[in-house]
Amino acid sequence: MQFFTESFGYRVADEFTIDFDNGSIARCFALEPPEKIRCMPYQFVHAGVWDLHLAPEIFVSDGTPDSIVGQWVAARGDVGGIHHLAYAVESVEETMAEWRQKGYAEFTTKDPMVCPDLTQCFTKPSELTGVIYEFIERGINAKGFCKENVKDLMESTGEQ
Numbered sequence: 001m002q003f004f005t006e007s008f009g010y011r012v013a014d015e016f017t018i019d020f021d022n023g024s025i026a027r028c029f030a031l032e033p034p035e036k037i038r039c040m041p042y043q044f045v046h047a048g049v050w051d052l053h054l055a056p057e058i059f060v061s062d063g064t065p066d067s068i069v070g071q072w073v074a075a076r077g078d079v080g081g082i083h084h085l086a087y088a089v090e091s092v093e094e095t096m097a098e099w100r101q102k103g104y105a106e107f108t109t110k111d112p113m114v115c116p117d118l119t120q121c122f123t124k125p126s127e128l129t130g131v132i133y134e135f136i137e138r139g140i141n142a143k144g145f146c147k148e149n150v151k152d153l154m155e156s157t158g159e160q
Helices: 002-008 068-075 092-102 147-158
Strands: 011-019 025-032 058-063 084-088 113-115 118-122 132-138
Touching: 011 147, 025 147, 058 068, 058 147, 068 147, 092 118, 092 132, 113 147, 118 147
Parallel strands: 084 132
Antiparallel strands: 011 025, 025 058, 113 118, 118 132
C-alpha cells in the first residue's frame, strides 16, 4: 500500500480487517488512483472519439503468516503478486451465464454475491492465465467493497 501511495499518488479510499475462523487476520486497503473521474454512464458518447487513460483502482491485502493471504504470498516466494483482475460489467448474472456457456471459466459460487448497491462474482483461477477474474456491478451510490464478499473470495482461494 505504501508503495502505491508514495510512488503513484494513490489514496486510501477504504480499509478494513477480516477475521478468519482460525484466528488469523487480513488487513485490506482499497486504493483509488489520483486521476479518478466520476461521470454518469454514457456521458462520453458523442460524435468524436475520446481516448481516456485512467489508472486502475487497486485493492491490497496483507495477512498474518497463518492467514490465507499470508499462505498465498508464501507460496509465491514471499513476493505476492496480482491475485485477480476486476472488470465492471452491466450485469454480473448475464456475464456469468455467457462465460459458462462459452466454457471460459468456473466460478467460486453458483450465483452472484450481492450486498447493498454491489453485485459481484469471482472465477476460479483460469487454466489459460492462472488469474482469477472478478465481475462487478455497482449501483450509482455504491462506495467501497463488501467485507463479506472479500472474505468469501479469500476463503475460496484457500480451497484451491
